[in-house]
Amino acid sequence: MAAWAAAARAEETAAPLRPRTRTRPRTRPRVAKRELRVTGGVFWIGIVATLLAGVVATNVAVLRLNMKLDQLGRERTDLRAQNAQLSSQLSSAASAPRIQTLAAKQLGWVQATSDQTTYFTLHK
Amino acid sequence: MNRLVNRRIRLFLATLALVFGGLLVRATWLQTVRADALSSLAQIQHRETVTIPAGRGTLFDRSGLELALGEQATTVYADPMQITNPRRAALAVERTLGVNADQILPALANRTRGFVYVARQADPAQAAALQRLKLPGFGFYPEERRDYPQRSVAAQVLGYVGTDGNGLSGLELQFDHQLAGRPGKETITKDPSGQVIDVQNQIPEVPGRDVYLTLDHSIQANAEEVLRETVRKWAAKSASAIVLDPRTGAILAMAVQPGFNANSFPSTPSDLQRNRTVTDTYEPGSTFKLVTVAGALSERIVSPRTRFRLPYSLHVADRVIHDAEKRGIVNYSVAQILAHSSNIGAITLAEMLGRTRLSSWITKFGFGRTTGIDFPGESPGIVLPPDKWSGSTIGNVPIGQGIAVTPVQMAAAYAAIANRGVWSRPHLVDHVAGGARPSLNHRRLVSPKIAKQLMTMLKDVVAEGTGQFAAVPGYQVAGKTGTAQKPDSHGGYATGRYVASFVGIVPASRPRFVILVAVDEPRGAIWGGTVAAPAFQQIARFDLQYLEVPPDAASGK
DSSP states (O other): OHHHHHHHHHHHHHSOOOOOOOSGGGHHHHHHHHHHHHHHHHHHHHHHHHHHHHHHHHHHHHHHHHHHHHHHHHHHHHHHHHHHHHHHHHHHHTOHHHHHHHHHHHSOOOOOOGGGOOOOOOOO | OHHHHHHHHHHHHHHHHHHHHHHHHHHHIIIIISHHHHHHHHHHHHEEEEEEOOOOOOEEOTTSOEEEEEEEEEEEEEOGGGOSOHHHHHHHHHHHHOOOHHHHHHHHHOTTOSOEEEEEEEOHHHHHHHHHTTOTTEEEEEEEEEEOTTTTTTHHHHOEEOTTSOEEEHHHHHTHHHHHOBOEEEEEEEOTTSOEEEEEEEEOOBOOOOEEESOOHHHHHHHHHHHHHHHHHTTOSEEEEEEEETTTTEEEEEEEESOOOGGGGGGSOHHHHSOHHHHOOBOOGGGGHHHHHHHHHHTTSOOTTOEEEEOSEEEETTEEEEOSSOOOOEEEEHHHHHHTTOHHHHHHHHHHHOHHHHHHHHHHTTTTSOOOOSSTTOOOOBOOOGGGOOTTHHHHGGGTOSOBBOHHHHHHHHHHHHTTTEEEOOBSEEEETTSOOOOOOEEEOSOHHHHHHHHHHHHHHHHHSTTGGGOOTTSOOEEEEEEEEEEOTTSSEEEEEEEEEEEEEESSSSOOEEEEEEEESOSSOOOHHHHHHHHHHHHHHHHHHHTTOOOOOTTOO
């Protein structure tokens, strides 16, 4: 410790005397720098907050879309089921024997036989 | 004072460090040692891999009408260990699904099991009603149920699908690979309420391919109706019919009666579920004489005008064979042998051919081997090779005895004659969606000249022979009747048990249909011309009208 103090004293004596610079003019850039730093900090906080809000908003949107996708998937399944059911009903309703029976019972229609049908030959 | 404050701060810092240290140790413990167990626990709670069932393809008829299609259903299962009040749960199941509460209660109350089916492939609306009750321990998943909207129409041909969605019989089995598709998989993340919030990965399902048949539901339904009436009229055991387009081998109808509702196949006796036209054999009787005559004509042993002096009965080895109707000696041409269905005439021709040549003609016509029809379980029939023939076989086989054929083999043989001597593989499927049409398998059996001669002879059978009840006004009909005694289990023939059949071609000038009708064990009458020919006529009349085939009879009669 004593050696360090002696060395320090020696340096003080060896260094030429410099005119004392005034510290006052430095205060303005320091304040400006501090203000800039604060403004920069606020700016970055804003950026980070916006990014975070964006990330949250994106996640929420993805979540909502996923939920909607699931809902649409269910709707698609339901519609397919309804479609299949309607196809089945249509197929049953379009059944020729069923129509024939209904035509005979309800309207009294009789199916034309081959000998009751006339065919024409169309010449060119 | 300062020292006291500093000490307190240090104490506070030490406490904080201790707490945080403890938390760090705990976090490290959870994230390293317990990581796997907790991760899998979390995955169970939030993640689920769901199988997405692939819809089974639809079976369409040639007009595009659905014959078999998949319907959405819901399978309801339960975990009895989670059910708090089994009695209440069983009553709710009965109320919503219609399942008997007393039947389901033991399963729901059995706490040793973790899974029981409550209802397989239940109605989705009923299952939703149960789901709304939010009973603990019940689970639901979608499943496809096979529906046959035409009910009994072509039930034996279409076959059926098991509860697990696999084809078990008929075309459902034959084309199971194409119809089934491939199920997909989806890993989902759920929130605590069960709502899906994310799909981790997805393997999409590949739906089954649709299959388009050559069957026409109207022709099929009419054939079934005619057979139903025939079975009722003659108190027969069963009846079969095939309607075939001789130009392509496409089968328009394949009917078997008695039938059943395809939607209730599990409760139907397996005997009724068989497509007898493909899987069962019968002794054809006189319809088989066509092969004998075709062989004799093709080998140039005889011409249609060659005449024979034929006695009423004939000794062949140890057997005495006679014609169906008692008569004196007649002088028949080959055409008359066929027209009057003379057994003696056919055996005479066969003896001229010899066993080797006759046997080769039987094989050439496709008897004794499968036709290759796209239907499972086809029988090749029973045909003895010539080296195993006994002395009397030459007296049996030419008249369709001692030989067993399937109706589809017989229909295909007649179709070859109708198609100017070219045999086409009979088939039920026109094409599978997204695939090419299967190639038609053709082969020539007889020359066009011989085919024409045979057609003329077959027309005589209907015009003046045994098949007069098959005549359709306005159209020329060619055909042949058959009446065969059924074999019994002792190697002989059963008394009073016959198969009456008729195979016809219409219109004979430009054949559009080959129709085979076989009636098993009719009562009251046994003759093919009496029992089966009128059924042929009814089927032919409808089909000609339905497909708008113009008449070809010159007289208009």
